[in-house]
Amino acid sequence: MTTEHYRLRVRVDEREYEVEVEDLQANPVIARVEGKTYRVFVEPSEQKGESAAAVSPVVPSAEAAAPPPTVEAAAPGAITAPMPGDVVEVKVQVGDQVQAGDPVCVLDAMKMKNVIYAPQAGRVVAVSVTAGQAVDYGDVLVRLA
């Protein structure tokens, strides 16, 4: 394997970007575009198992990491408070379309403004809290459908 960087020209729509990649075998692949560094997880391909590029650990899910309120699976689409705190800001309204990783709410807890992100894409069907409201572990903040 060579240690030199790969320089690639990538055209997206009408613009051309110069992408610098350090190690094509790594996963995530570290790509630099216009001074910013991006981590790109490569999906497994048909090649044999030994390629490191076939490994693509799944992205963290804020909802899944929250403590379970019951033994049942958390209601699909419910975004819950990961810890007790005060809602500082609700960033979405009913009807909004959100993508995975979009901020939906800011929770003041442990003297920190904790941004709560959408674990998956969806449409906001309910906003259960308002700014200033205190919430407990597992309280539903927003529901997606």
Add this chain to the structure above:
Amino acid sequence: MIDHKELIAELLALRQRIREGEHGERVEPQHKRGKLSARERLDLLLDEGTFQEIDAYRLHRQSGFGLEEKRIPGDGVVAGFGKINGRVVCVYSQDFTVLGGSFSEVQGQKVSKVIDLALDAGVPIIGIMDSVGARIQEGVYSLAAYSELFWRNTQASGVVPQISVMVGPCAGGSVYSPGLTDFIIMTEGISQMFVTGPKVIEAVTREHVDKQTLGSAQVHGTRSGVAHFVAADERQAFALTRQLLSYLPSNYAEMPPATEPKDDPWRQDETLDTIVPTDPTEAYDMHQVIERIFDLGSFLPVHQRFATNAIVGFARLHGQVVGVIANQPAVKAGVLDIDSADKIARFIRFCDAFNVPLISLIDTPGFMPGVMQEHGGIIRHGAKIVYAYSEATVPKIAVILRKAYGGAYIVMSSKYIRTDLVFAWPTAEIAVMGAEGAVNILYARELKAAEDPQAEREKYIAQYRQKFGRPYYAAASGHIDEILVPHETRPRLIAALELLKNKRAQTRPKKHGNIPL
């Protein structure tokens, strides 16, 4: 007289039958379940053509309940050794097509044999698990076989790395073999783990739950923390096993395998200088820091989706393997709680057992307050962190990025628990508690008497921050060893690691310690 040619042909035909069955019954049923056969799995895991099988012809010796009709060579497990990236490992792969891969006396003897070989040879053990559990027809013989396995897993703990790859069901007592090993890799969709299944749960507690909800890769990777890695499919599970092994020594007496450095040791990423917000209530993503300090693309997170307020994993610094422990301010403010304490402590102990130096990146507001945490035993769980750090004799280096308050400062690799070098960034705040809380206690009387309590409070907060909101007070007294411009962190860590390369710390003679469990 039979000639040699016939003798060999007979052996080869038998091998073929063992491999595939008379009519492909060792392979096809697995494919129908969306799973690979026991041997296809070994092919994916091991370097091509390196697998050396042993005990392929073993038959069980039990009878009753129809067992005498089902004597199949291998008895439901394929065992032996092979190579991964050129390094030898011992392996066993359960064959679900033979009596559901049920664990028998003979299966247990085969597994025990390869573990004993691994221990004598000082090579890792990888178990590929796909089994309905104990072979009920064998009664206590099956249970004894499990006991032998658990005993060996325990003997092997800290001697050679043990990895369990879950590619099927694993229920009942059998879960304790993977549970005893160093790393569990679960595969989405096809693997489940639980001590008691849905039917027993329903009978006893009247809870309705299906297998996936109870013990899927998703559940164990996010909530229980049983799974250290979650793979989307089998191919990924074995690729991940190979990748994990690239960071691990073959046994406790070896150093982890260094690689030819591919990244510039002097790379100084200036975006680090502004990555920590000066507003202490604002979060940032610790992954961005990790990515910029360690060799590019080298970080392999462990427990990636469990207790995400802490980050642990393997990385490389100038080609040398290190264990990274970090708080994650972007999740729950980076607070320490029961689950993150368990995650951190277990990772530290693995690293210490296998000579992996520890690099800690610290920014935590403290331990999570609350009745739930206290009644859940945060004292005994949190104590594991300080125990694990204190006990570890590998090189220990810490960088305090921002908040290091109170008990959390002490347990997170502070100088006094024998961290070799403690660095701080200019944004570091080292104090018994945050400014607001401290001012409320220290100046309660003054604030009550003040005409304008808010203005008074802000004045005291500013004073407090001046003293404790910077690292100089701690550095003036040697509580931290040096203050770094953030972009210097990579070369400074590499140099520190080089210094400590041959560190040998003495431990007191004892039988074993008593980590709070």
